Amino acid sequence: MSEPTLLAKELDQADELAPLRDRFVLDDVVYLDGNSLGALPAHVPDRVADVVRRQWGDLRIRSWEESGWWTAPERIGDRIAPLVGAAPGQIVVGDSTSVNVFKALVAAIRMADAGRDELLVDATTFPTDGYIAESAARLTGRTLRPVTPAEVPGALGDRTAAVLLNHVDYRTGRLHDLPALTAAVHAAGALAVWDLCHSAGALPVGLDEHGVDLAVGCTYKYLNGGPGSPAYLYVRKGLQDRFDSPLPGWNSHAEPFGMDPSYRPAAGAVRGRVGTPDILSLLALEAALDVWDGVSVAAVRAKSLALTDFFLRCVAEYTEPGRVECVTPERHAERGSQIALRCPDAGEVMKRLIARGVVGDFRHPDVLRFGFTPLYTGFRDVERAARVLGEELA
Amino acid sequence: MSEPTLLAKELDQADELAPLRDRFVLDDVVYLDGNSLGALPAHVPDRVADVVRRQWGDLRIRSWEESGWWTAPERIGDRIAPLVGAAPGQIVVGDSTSVNVFKALVAAIRMADAGRDELLVDATTFPTDGYIAESAARLTGRTLRPVTPAEVPGALGDRTAAVLLNHVDYRTGRLHDLPALTAAVHAAGALAVWDLCHSAGALPVGLDEHGVDLAVGCTYKYLNGGPGSPAYLYVRKGLQDRFDSPLPGWNSHAEPFGMDPSYRPAAGAVRGRVGTPDILSLLALEAALDVWDGVSVAAVRAKSLALTDFFLRCVAEYTEPGRVECVTPERHAERGSQIALRCPDAGEVMKRLIARGVVGDFRHPDVLRFGFTPLYTGFRDVERAARVLGEELA
Numbered sequence: 165m166s167e168p169t170l171l172a173k174e175l176d177q178a179d180e181l182a183p184l185r186d187r188f189v190l191d192d193v194v195y196l197d198g199n200s201l202g203a204l205p206a207h208v209p210d211r212v213a214d215v216v217r218r219q220w221g222d223l224r225i226r227s228w229e230e231s232g233w234w235t236a237p238e239r240i241g242d243r244i245a246p247l248v249g250a251a252p253g254q255i256v257v258g259d260s261t262s263v264n265v266f267k268a269l270v271a272a273i274r275m276a277d278a279g280r281d282e283l284l285v286d287a288t289t290f291p292t293d294g295y296i297a298e299s300a301a302r303l304t305g306r307t308l309r310p311v312t313p314a315e316v317p318g319a320l321g322d323r324t325a326a327v328l329l330n331h332v333d334y335r336t337g338r339l340h341d342l343p344a345l346t347a348a349v350h351a352a353g354a355l356a357v358w359d360l361c362h363s364a365g366a367l368p369v370g371l372d373e374h375g376v377d378l379a380v381g382c383t384y385k386y387l388n389g390g391p392g393s394p395a396y397l398y399v400r401k402g403l404q405d406r407f408d409s410p411l412p413g414w415n416s417h418a419e420p421f422g423m424d425p426s427y428r429p430a431a432g433a434v435r436g437r438v439g440t441p442d443i444l445s446l447l448a449l450e451a452a453l454d455v456w457d458g459v460s461v462a463a464v465r466a467k468s469l470a471l472t473d474f475f476l477r478c479v480a481e482y483t484e485p486g487r488v489e490c491v492t493p494e495r496h497a498e499r500g501s502q503i504a505l506r507c508p509d510a511g512e513v514m515k516r517l518i519a520r521g522v523v524g525d526f527r528h529p530d531v532l533r534f535g536f537t538p539l540y541t542g543f544r545d546v547e548r549a550a551r552v553l554g555e556e557l558a
Numbered sequence: 559m560s561e562p563t564l565l566a567k568e569l570d571q572a573d574e575l576a577p578l579r580d581r582f583v584l585d586d587v588v589y590l591d592g593n594s595l596g597a598l599p600a601h602v603p604d605r606v607a608d609v610v611r612r613q614w615g616d617l618r619i620r621s622w623e624e625s626g627w628w629t630a631p632e633r634i635g636d637r638i639a640p641l642v643g644a645a646p647g648q649i650v651v652g653d654s655t656s657v658n659v660f661k662a663l664v665a666a667i668r669m670a671d672a673g674r675d676e677l678l679v680d681a682t683t684f685p686t687d688g689y690i691a692e693s694a695a696r697l698t699g700r701t702l703r704p705v706t707p708a709e710v711p712g713a714l715g716d717r718t719a720a721v722l723l724n725h726v727d728y729r730t731g732r733l734h735d736l737p738a739l740t741a742a743v744h745a746a747g748a749l750a751v752w753d754l755c756h757s758a759g760a761l762p763v764g765l766d767e768h769g770v771d772l773a774v775g776c777t778y779k780y781l782n783g784g785p786g787s788p789a790y791l792y793v794r795k796g797l798q799d800r801f802d803s804p805l806p807g808w809n810s811h812a813e814p815f816g817m818d819p820s821y822r823p824a825a826g827a828v829r830g831r832v833g834t835p836d837i838l839s840l841l842a843l844e845a846a847l848d849v850w851d852g853v854s855v856a857a858v859r860a861k862s863l864a865l866t867d868f869f870l871r872c873v874a875e876y877t878e879p880g881r882v883e884c885v886t887p888e889r890h891a892e893r894g895s896q897i898a899l900r901c902p903d904a905g906e907v908m909k910r911l912i913a914r915g916v917v918g919d920f921r922h923p924d925v926l927r928f929g930f931t932p933l934y935t936g937f938r939d940v941e942r943a944a945r946v947l948g949e950e951l952a
Contacts (some may be wrong), residue, residue, distance in 0.1 A: 189611075189615040189616070191831060193570065195618065197618065197619045200619055201614075201619045201622075202625070203615075203618065204610065204611075204614050204615035204618075208610065209607060209610045209611050209615070212604075212606060212607075212610050212838070213603060213607060216598065216602065216606050216784070216842070217583075217598075219785075220595075220598050220784055220785055221598035221603070222583075222585070222598075224589065224591070224595055224597065224598075225591045225594055225595045225917065227785065228785075229597075233785060233786075250613070259653065259654070259657065259833075259835055260653070260807065260832055260833025260836075261807070261833050261834070262805065262807035262809075262832045263653065263657060263805060263807075263832060263833060266804075266805055270697075289819075289820070290808070290809050290817075291811070291817055291818060291819060291821075292807045292809075292833060294819055294821075295806045295807065295808065295811070295821040296805065296806065296807065298806075299803075299806055300820065303664075303697040303698070303735045303804060310819070311651075324559070335817075350917035360661045381618035382834070384834070390610070390614055390837070390838055391613075391622075391834075391837035391838065392627075392629055392834045392835045392836040392838075392840075393612055393836065393838070394836065394839045395833070398883040408691055409693075410660075410697060411656065411657060411660060411690065411693065412689045412690065412692075412693055413582070413654065413656035413657075413689065413690065414656070414684070414685050414686035414689065415686075416693050417685070417689070421922060422922060423684075423685055423921065423922055425681070425685060425688055425704070425727075427685075427688075427689040427692065437658060438656045438657060439653075439654025439655050439656035439686060440654055440776070440778070440785075440786045441653070441786045442654075442786040442787065442788065442836055442839045443784070443785035443786045443838045443839075444606070444784055444785065444786075444787070444838050444842055445836045445837075445838045446786075448610070448838055488929070491629055493658055504612045509605055521621065523618070525619070527817065528815060528816060528817055558796065
């Protein structure tokens with residue numbers, strides 16, 4: 165047995181999180197795409213079946229109260245809260261990430277001093293954040309200025325209303341310094357809005373601790389909520405009274421069943437709700453969050469770094485030097501839970517990897533992306549992935 | 559047997575749609591709340607289980623292509639299209655009704671001549687439409703003017719950019735004259751935006767025939783998509799190139815996987831998409847739409863009117879004159895598929911009806927609302943509901 169194979173076995177044996185893999189439906193594939201779509205938690209199908217057959221089929225309209233449908237957005241928000249370092253009452257679940265970026269940015273602009281006419285956005289962001297930021301700027305008469313996260317401190321000033329940043333870059337896997345950047349944004353008198361899509365569920369976020377103003381994230385990656393499961397919105401407690409939503413749907417009204425023609429916003433995180441919540445997807449997500457019972461995010465982070473360290477070591481072992489370039493930072497403080505390798509034939513290489521049971525994804529034009537989900541990825545999976553990759557790159 | 563009981567039996571025997579009831583999960587309850595949450599189609603649980611277990615659990619990320627997840631919003635839009643009189647390629651499904659009202663109104667304002675600074679909205683609308691219209695007006699610097707549908711023709715003018723109307727009033731069940739109002743809006747040079755929540759699936763809409771510009775609707779009432787299932791947006795073919803979305807998410811990009819930092823909208827209805835589609839709910843809806851196979855909307859409308867006529871007749875038979883006031887118009891041309899009865903103790907009466915297995919709903923402050931879903935409501939159900947109502951009102 166080669167040395168990495170032996171090591172992988174030892175690491176798996178020492179891994180305290182290894183038993184969590186049994187909470188998921190997995191097969192012989194090495195699934196390194198949980199940063200795109202998390203695997204199915206094993207108990208979710210029965211829970212969804214109950215929602216469909218009993219709650220919808222038998223109880224029908226009564227379920228809005230009796231099955232807790234109506235309060236699901238804030239209840240599930242409170243389930244996500246500890247995973248991102250938030251006290252209860254600050255997160256609601258619903259709508260897509262894009263729609264929540266829109267709510268957060270327009271609300272942030274409205275909370276900023278009126279004279280602040282500039283919105284900064286990560287120039288390397290997942291595109292939807294940039295498109296939505298442009299729309300928010302256009303509708304509020306602000307100027308949008310794309311800058312790299314490294315340029316943010318120098319770009320901040322009296323004109324800055326708000327800054328939209330990604331905690332982890334979707335393409336490179338780079339982890340940005342949320343505490344320092346949030347502090348810099350605050351020092352300039354602006355609001356910090358963070359997109360947690362690629363960090364929540366993979367590493368500690370510390371929203372409350374670091375004073376983040378608003379945040380959004382999806383739930384179908386490291387939170388395993390299912391394809392296109394609803395996103396969430398965090399509004400810091402101290403800002404909630406000033407949260408002025410551009411999407412003031414009836415679900416965010418102080419008295420939603422009063423059918424009042426005048427809008428009067430509810431108190432608390434509920435103010436971030438819009439229309440009727442999407443119950444099937446919400447309750448699938450609620451069930452999926454059970455896999456986090458008893459799991460510490462710190463332990464997940466430690467394993468995540470061990471997995472990515474080991475992957476890089478195996479890639480170095482199995483792949484000819486210079487064949488791929490790692491675009492994910494080496495430093496732990498700058499690394500999320502994925503490794504992105506660049507090579508000119510990345511698209512073709514990924515197809516061959518998938519055909520051989522190693523599933524990552526390809527990001528245009530030349531990036532092989534491998535996500536490491538500590539709840540269900542083991543070190544032998546990592547070794548196998550690197551070995552197959554090395555063979556396909558040879 | 560009393561005369562209405564005999565008549566109900568005869569009407570059920572003559573009802574060609576009666577066998578469709580077997581397509582749903584129903585029990586001994588008379589369910590007259592399908593205008594709030596449609597009953598569960600019997601084949602949906604197995605279809606949802608397949609989406610969860612096989613498509614998500616086994617295929618995982620491959621399902622975006624192999625299970626047709628990516629194209630679900632427009633594919634399911636094309637399934638809804640014939641039910642609202644639209645040719646293919648004009649409807650996308652996704653997001654809530656409130657969010658789609660926002661897209662439609664901002665886009666309509668942007669399509670109108672720049673000098674038109676007024677937005678008309680139905681003053682008696684379901685509140686969310688009014689709240690969202692106010693937000694759309696605020697963000698685009700327009701004035702919002704609430705008027706009743708009857709006042710619309712007189713309120714239209716050179717200042718009118720767009721008009722948001724409900725096809726059927728959620729409270730009274732009044733059906734508004736979509737062809738005439740749309741023609742009046744067009745004659746004034748404005749755009750007509752219709753909310754079809756309480757009409758689609760219950761009566762012919764004729765979006766294309768009557769030249770409606772934009773429309774939105776929910777799918778969990780007469781379309782039986784499940785609790786909070788995604789809403790849809792219709793954009794008339796001739797306007798699609800000018801549809802300028804306030805929510806330009808990556809799903810509406812001409813090349814969504816190009817990861818282009820600049821937004822370039824897709825052609826066609828896809829332009830109305832925003833973020834990652836909510837697959838579990840979307841595919842439950844897609845399955846639910848199978849119950850419409852071979853069903854004509856004209857036949858549904860004929861039965862709907864027969865059901866509401868018969869209900870009114872039975873109420874007259876079983877209830878002391880003057881005990882309730884019917885706020886739904888008598889004239890067929892002005893009636894949707896629900897009957898709203900006003901009485902001072904409506905809240906208490908509805909509680910007692912529900913306890914006796916007749917499920918309608920209560921609308922603050924004094925309305926008993928009964929929805930008639932022709933796919934699964936029979937005439938004996940109607941007779942029983944009216945009889946129990948009469949007893950409870952006595």
